[in-house]
Amino acid sequence: MPLSTTVLLCVITAVSDGDSLRARCPENPTGRSTQAVKVRIANIDAPELQQAYGRSAKAHLAQLCLKRDALIYPVAIDSYGRLIAHVRCQSQDAATAQLSAGLAWLYTRDGQTRRRLTPLQTQAQNDHTGLWAQTAPLAPWDYRKRYGTFSSQVKQ
DSSP states (O other), X not given: OBOOSOOEEEEXXXXXXXXXXXXXXXXXXXOOSSSEEEEEETTEEOOOTTSTTXXXXXXXXXXXXXXXXXXXXXXXXXXXXXXXXXXEETTEEHHHHHHHTTOSEEOOOOHHHHXXXXXXXXXXXXXXXXXXXXXXXXXXXXXXXXXXXXOOXXXX
């Protein structure tokens, strides 16, 4: 479900993992009565918390955004009712920050976005930054297929 070009000024109240957070916004684009909004950062997929670098990805996002004002640019609402959005905290794009730190995979089908963000992931890979220090990092979508969404197993 595409959303308008609304920009929301919100406060980040919680960080769930390396690509998901909760925000308190004066307007709620999901149409629910509460002002708390679950947000999934667009264009990236971070390691699951049980994966290697999963907790590091969460901590990095928390350092950037937790208890801070954020500009949220809605893109869509996913099948789980989460707002898919571009998020800016401390004048930094959260997806860009996670990719540059080697704490997320690029996850988009949009060609223009892919061309813009691929160099960030490539640089992190070349520098063996973050999860790219591993010999064979397991993408989160492959991890979820293999172990499920809420697995308590750690795969390194």
